[in-house]
Structure formats: structure tokens, C-alpha cells
Amino acid sequence: MTIQEIFFYLFSIxxxxxxxxxxxxxxxxxxxxxxxLTFFSAAALWILLEAEFLGIILVLVYxxxxxxxxxxxxxxxxxxxxxxxxGFVKNLPLGIxxxxxxxxxxxxxxxxxxxxGVDNFPIPxxxxxxxxxxxxxxxxxxxxxxxxxxIAGVVLLVAIVAAVALSMRHREGVKTQSVPQQIxxxxxxxxxxxxxxxxxVKKN
Amino acid sequence: MDxxxxxxxxxxxxxxxxxxxxxxxxAYYTYAERKVIxxxxxxxxxxRVGPLGLFQPFADVIKLLLKxxxxxxxANRYLFLIAPILAIAPAFGVWAVVPVGDGLVWAxxxxxxxxxxxxxxxxxxxxxxxxxxxxSKYALLGAMRSAAQVVSYEIALGFSLLGVMILAGSLxxxxxxxxxxxxxxxxxxxxxxxxxxxxxxxALAETNRAPFDMAEGESxxxxxxxxxxxxxxxxxxxxxxxxxxxxMSALTAIFFFGGxxxxxxxxxxxGDSWLRDSSIFWFLAKLVFFMFNFLWIRATFPRxxxxxxxxxxxxxxxxxxxxxxxxxxxxxFNGIVVRGA
Amino acid sequence: xxxxxxxFKSLLMIELFQGLSVTIKHMFKPKVTVFYPEEKIPKSxxxxxxxxxxxxxxxxxxxxxxxxxxxxxxxxxxxxxxEMRSDGSRRTTLYEIDLFKCIFCGFCxxxxxxxxxxxxxxxxxxxxxxxxxxxxxxxxxxxxDRFEQSIxxxxxxxxxxx
Numbered sequence: 074m075t076i077q078e079i080f081f082y083l084f085s086i087x088x089x090x091x092x093x094x095x096x097x098x099x100x101x102x103x104x105x106x107x108x109x110l111t112f113f114s115a116a117a118l119w120i121l122l123e124a125e126f127l128g129i130i131l132v133l134v135y136x137x138x139x140x141x142x143x144x145x146x147x148x149x150x151x152x153x154x155x156x157x158x159x160g161f162v163k164n165l166p167l168g169i170x171x172x173x174x175x176x177x178x179x180x181x182x183x184x185x186x187x188x189x190g191v192d193n194f195p196i197p198x199x200x201x202x203x204x205x206x207x208x209x210x211x212x213x214x215x216x217x218x219x220x221x222x223x224i225a226g227v228v229l230l231v232a233i234v235a236a237v238a239l240s241m242r243h244r245e246g247v248k249t250q251s252v253p254q255q256i257x258x259x260x261x262x263x264x265x266x267x268x269x270x271x272x273x274v275k276k277n
Numbered sequence: 278m279d280x281x282x283x284x285x286x287x288x289x290x291x292x293x294x295x296x297x298x299x300x301x302x303x304a305y306y307t308y309a310e311r312k313v314i315x316x317x318x319x320x321x322x323x324x325r326v327g328p329l330g331l332f333q334p335f336a337d338v339i340k341l342l343l344k345x346x347x348x349x350x351x352a353n354r355y356l357f358l359i360a361p362i363l364a365i366a367p368a369f370g371v372w373a374v375v376p377v378g379d380g381l382v383w384a385x386x387x388x389x390x391x392x393x394x395x396x397x398x399x400x401x402x403x404x405x406x407x408x409x410x411x412x413s414k415y416a417l418l419g420a421m422r423s424a425a426q427v428v429s430y431e432i433a434l435g436f437s438l439l440g441v442m443i444l445a446g447s448l449x450x451x452x453x454x455x456x457x458x459x460x461x462x463x464x465x466x467x468x469x470x471x472x473x474x475x476x477x478x479x480a481l482a483e484t485n486r487a488p489f490d491m492a493e494g495e496s497x498x499x500x501x502x503x504x505x506x507x508x509x510x511x512x513x514x515x516x517x518x519x520x521x522x523x524x525m526s527a528l529t530a531i532f533f534f535g536g537x538x539x540x541x542x543x544x545x546x547x548g549d550s551w552l553r554d555s556s557i558f559w560f561l562a563k564l565v566f567f568m569f570n571f572l573w574i575r576a577t578f579p580r581x582x583x584x585x586x587x588x589x590x591x592x593x594x595x596x597x598x599x600x601x602x603x604x605x606x607x608x609x610f611n612g613i614v615v616r617g618a
Numbered sequence: 619x620x621x622x623x624x625x626f627k628s629l630l631m632i633e634l635f636q637g638l639s640v641t642i643k644h645m646f647k648p649k650v651t652v653f654y655p656e657e658k659i660p661k662s663x664x665x666x667x668x669x670x671x672x673x674x675x676x677x678x679x680x681x682x683x684x685x686x687x688x689x690x691x692x693x694x695x696x697x698x699x700x701e702m703r704s705d706g707s708r709r710t711t712l713y714e715i716d717l718f719k720c721i722f723c724g725f726c727x728x729x730x731x732x733x734x735x736x737x738x739x740x741x742x743x744x745x746x747x748x749x750x751x752x753x754x755x756x757x758x759x760x761x762x763d764r765f766e767q768s769i770x771x772x773x774x775x776x777x778x779x780x
Binding site for chain 1: 280356386387388391392394395396398399401402405406409417420421424425427428431448584585588
């Protein structure tokens with residue numbers, strides 16, 4: 074067993090265990106923390122595969138930003154745990170059904186491509202020293218896949234605009250602070266220096 | 278067996294050459310902070326423990342370690358104890374890719390900048406979990422503020438680094454430094470002046486330092502996320518904050534001020550003096566300069582109001598970085614700045 | 619136009635750099651700190667510190683147990699009991715001041731007809747037990763003996779203004 078294999082099994086075990094914990098722990102904050110651990114292990118596995126760009130981006134985007142917002146929301150909501158588990162039995166058949174459908178779909182694709190078997194997945198050839206995954210992805214993205222990349226960008230932009238448009242509400246009669254007005258305040262707007270004779274003291 | 282021995286030897290070297298100096302720097306940074314801010318406020322600062330108060334950090338550390346770690350009754354004890362570790366681990370972990378001199382780096386990662394951003398974005402978990410696990414409203418408010426603030430400023434921080442990436446043509450920190458060679462005026466602070474300022478100000482916000490110390494906000498939420506921490510667990514938070522400040526100073530030096538490069542590289546009239554040689558000395562000098570700036574800014578500015586912090590991040594910094602990104606690209610396109618790598 | 623100038627001012631952070639220059643200038647200015655236990659700033663002769671009971675020069679305690687100070691004390695910090703002494707004069711058997719209650723207003727000193735209770739200019743005291751906050755008659759007299767010199771000197775200097 075090489076060191077790489079040891080690391081692979083270590084990270085895989087951590088990842089699978091953490092993923093199981095995500096759906097089995099009661100406390101939603103714990104669930105999110107286990108999800109972070111899952112992402113982290115997945116990133117480690119990708120880095121083992123020499124996909125360091127994807128691995129680090131996974132940590133940067135999901136762990137660094139998305140999960141922070143998740144945690145933010147979960148901490149704000151006080152989820153009633155007993156009510157969450159109420160519908161478990163009722164929805165169990167539906168859940169199992171959906172899971173089975175998904176499994177069947179994956180198997181069908183693999184069967185169709187005739188790739189049911191470990192031997193069909195070749196071991197990737199390690200790249201030589203100095204090979205930059207990031208540069209490679211960038212080059213592909215801006216040459217061969219330029220259109221899909223740009224379209225994806227536009228789709229995300231539309232999603233942002235839509236989200237803002239949906240959540241923006243102008244309410245009448247709400248008093249708010251005008252920050253530009255506040256920060257543009259200057260000394261002469263607010264302060265008046267007046268010359269005043271001192272009372273009770275004789276000037277000589 | 279050999280591999281294991283080598284691994285242990287590596288750990289010892291990391292401890293000896295990175296962790297130990299870092300912890301010593303943190304210790305004396307706290308001392309320097311009290312001295313510098315004291316001086317700026319016409320005070321003296323600590324001067325009782327040892328000559329000029331030089332042993333003050335050790336006295337503080339011993340005091341903190343001997344104090345009791347208090348676990349609040351309703352706190353989530355596991356997360357409460359894990360949180361400080363989560364806060365400090367990224368602050369030390371980033372040093373793996375930070376080159377302190379030519380070739381003096383533990384991991385010469387190709388995606389070094391991304392690694393830096395990814396790990397530094399992990400630091401916020403320590404703060405959030407500390408705030409939530411303490412089960413105190415002040416701590417939770419501090420955690421909330423900090424989470425939103427750090428996530429927002431990470432964008433400005435990352436965007437301001439995009440200019441560096443465009444000019445250097447690499448994500449490798451060593452390559453970025455080498456691309457800046459040629460003397461003080463070839464460093465990226467000049468073509469990327471707005472980016473540099475935004476990076477440094479965002480670094481203040483990322484490390485929750487004044488004037489962006491909303492997470493602590495002693496006058497509003499009494500100490501924010503670490504209000505319930507005491508003794509050694511508080512000491513770890515303290516260590517993390519200062520380690521982060523040192524890290525951000527180092528990153529500013531590397532991205533915008535040429536890392537270990539000498540500012541007088543191309544100045545022939547200086548002769549063959551050591552001033553023209555690039556060495557770890559220059560890196561340390563720049564590091565100390567930016568560390569001083571952190572203190573200087575803290576001594577000067579009052580705390581921002583929270584909504585203005587968010588406004589500054591989203592409505593001022595991000596648009597400026599976006600515009601200057603185009604300007605940087607034009608610089609490269611027109612050959613005004615020679616692209617590295 | 620003004621708006622544009624202001625906009626550029628804030629963009630160039632001119633006011634921020636002004637602030638920074640103030641702090642860096644102050645960094646090299648002489649420091650004003652007093653090294654407290656070694657150095658002390660001069661006190662006014664009207665300084666109101668820890669209370670004390672004075673004696674006459676022949677060693678007789680001044681207090682005649684009139685309880686005016688007890689009556690005037692706004693913080694109710696003074697408690698007094700008095701009895702006839704063997705020579706027929708009225709003297710206090712109990713004279714206690716609780717330093718936690720005392721607000722150092724000096725009303726007791728103003729009300730005293732024999733200048734017995736005074737506030738000394740001594741303020742650097744401490745106690746290791748909260749119970750020690752109550753000063754009894756012996757302690758107050760001892761304080762008076764200890765600071766008699768400064769008490770009489772301060773009273774003399776201030777006499778012209780009373």
C-alpha cells in the first residue's frame with residue numbers, strides 16, 4: 074500500500090462517515106459541520122487526483138462561503154427538532170423510491186456505456202512536475218468551452234437579478250437612514266462657531 | 278519506516294522554523310501593539326515586567342494558561358472547545374505556501390493564491406461556532422456580524438488579488454514575487470494602487486481588526502464572540518487574531534510589495550551593498566511595516582457602523598476592484614506592465 | 619462641483635491620512651504618564667481622602683459625641699454611641715465609618731463643632747477583606763495620629779478661605 078492509497082482510504086472513510094452523519098444527526102448545526110467535513114474530504118480526494126484547482130475551489134466556494142451562509146441561517150432559525158422528525162415515517166417510502174430511481178438511472182448510464190466494472194476505469198497517468206491544473210482549466214474554458222462558459226455566466230447573472238428582483242420590496246412610509254447623506258456630512262454643515270464674550274470676566 | 282522518520286523530521290522542521298518564530302512574533306506583536314498604541318496616545322505602555330516590559334508577553338501567557346477555562350452551563354461544550362482550534366488552524370496552515378525568501382517555502386503550490394484564499398476563508402468558522410456554542414446573545418450577535426462581514430470582504434479580497442494574478446500570470450506565490458523583480462517601482466503596488474489599498478483594508482476586515490472589529494465591538498456587544506471564553510481557550514483566540522494579522526501583512530508584502538525582493542534592486546549607484554541583495558531581511562522589514570500599519574490604523578480610527586461596513590465592502594470596494602481589473606488587463610495588453618511567467 | 623471634490627477626497631482617503639499623520643506625530647511626542655507608586659501628582663489641600671479622628675495636643679480625643687456628623691452624613695456611613703466617662707464628659711463608645719458607604723463628601727468635617735472628624739489627604743489604602751471596610755474608633759484615631767501633621771498643615775493653609 075503506497076502512501077497515496079493510505080491517504081485515499083483515510084479520506085474516503087472520513088468522507089463517507091461524515092456524509093452519513095449529515096443525514097443522521099439531530100442538531101442541524103452539527104449536520105452542517107459534518108457537511109463541511111464531507112466537502113473537505115472530497116476536496117482532499119480531488120487533490121490526490123491532481124485536480125488541485127477543483128479541490129481548492131470546492132473549499133473556497135462551498136466551505137468558505139456557502140456553508141457559512143447555511144450556518145448563518147440555521148443559527149438564526151430555531152428549528153424544532155421533534156417536528157422535523159415527525160414526517161419521517163410518512164415520507165420514508167417516497168424517499169426510498171426517489172433514491173431507487175436515482176440509483177437505477179446511474180446504473181443505466183453505466184450499463185449503456187458498458188462501463189460496469191472497475192477495470193473500465195483506467196488509473197489516471199500522473200502528470201510531470203510543473204503541470205498546472207489551473208492553467209489547463211483556464212485554457213479549456215476560454216477556448217474550447219468558451220460559449221458554454223459565457224452562457225453559464227449569463228444564466229447566473231440572470232439568477233442574481235431575479236433573486237434581487239423577487240426579494241426587493243419598496244415599502245411606503247419606512248424611515249431609513251441615507252448613508253451617502255450621512256457620510257457626506259461635513260464640519261461646516263453641523264458646527265457653527267460663534268464668538269461670544271466670556272461672562273463675568275472683565276476684559277483688560 | 279524511513280518515510281515515517283522523514284515525516285517526523287519535517288514536522289520538527291516546520292515547528293522550529295515556522296511555528297515557533299510565528300508564536301514568538303505573536304507574543305511580541307501583542308507587546309508591540311500595547312507599546313505603539315500607548316505611544317500614539319501619549320502613554321508609555323507596559324514597562325514593569327523585565328527591562329522596558331519586554332517579558333510582559335510571557336507574563337500574559339502564563340497568566341492566561343493558569344486561569345480556569347470556564348464552560349458556560351448551557352453551552353455546547355464540544356463546539357465551544359473546538360472553536361478556538363478552528364480559528365487558529367487556518368492562520369497557521371496558510372504559512373505552508375507563503376514564501377519568506379527565494380525558495381524558502383514549505384509547499385510550492387501552483388494554485389497557491391487559491392489555497393491562501395480557501396484557508397483564510399475557513400477562519401470564520403472559529404468565530405461563528407464560538408458565538409453559537411457560547412449560547413449567549415452577545416456572542417451570537419458578534420458571530421452573526423462577523424460571518425456576514427468576513428464573507429463579504431472575502432469577495433473584495435479575492436477580487437483585488439485578481440489584478441495581481443493578471444499582472445503576474447500565475448497563481449504561484451513564488452512566481453508572483455519573481456514577476457515583480459526590478460526594484461521598488463516594479464512592484465505591483467504602483468500599477469495596482471487601488472487594489473493594494475482595497476486588499477489591505479479588506480485584510481483589516483477579514484482579521485476583524487479595528488476599525489472593522491464589529492465581531493468584538495467591546496462598547497456594543499462587550500466582546501462579541503469570545504465573551505464567554507477565559508484562560509487558555511481565550512488565549513488561543515487571541516493567538517489566532519494576531520497570527521492572522523501577521524499572515525495578512527505577509528500576504529500584502531508578497532502580493533504588492535515584492536516579498537523578499539530588495540527595493541533598490543535596479544539602482545546601480547548604490548554599488549554592491551547588501552541593500553541591493555534580495556533576502557529574507559527585506560521580507561521581514563516589509564512584514565514589520567505592515568504589522569505596524571495594523572496597529573497604527575487601530576490607534577487612529579473609530580469603529581465603523583455595521584451597515585456602513587457592508588456598504589463599503591459591496592458598493593465601494595467590489596466595483597472599484599472590477600474596474601481596476603480591466604485597467605490591469607489593459608496594462609498587460611498594451612505592454613505597460615510586463616507580464617511575468 | 620463641491621460634490622465631485624468631496625467624492626475624490628473620500629476616494630483618495632485624504633481625511634484618513636490626516637488622521638494617521640496625527641497619531642504618528644503623537645507617537646514621538648513626550649509621554650505624560652505618571653509612574654504612579656513612585657511618582658505622585660500633587661494634591662490640593664482640600665483633598666478629601668480617608669476619614670480620621672483628631673486629638674488635642676495633650677492627647678485627649680476631640681470628639682464629644684454630639685452626633686452631628688452622624689445626622690448630616692448623606693450616605694449613613696457613620697454610626698455613633700456615646701456614654702458618660704468617669705470624669706463626667708460625654709465621649710463616644712462606638713464611632714464607626716463604613717468606607718464602602720462613605721462618599722467622601724466632607725459634610726461630617728463641616729458639621730463637626732470641635733474639628734474632630736476630618737478627611738485626610740490620604741487615598742492610597744486597600745483592604746483584603748470586605749469586613750475591613752468598617753473603621754472603628756481606634757483605627758480612626760490611629761489614622762488621625764498618623765496624619766496629624768498633614769491634616770493640621772492643610773487646615774492652616776485653607777483657613778484663610780473659610
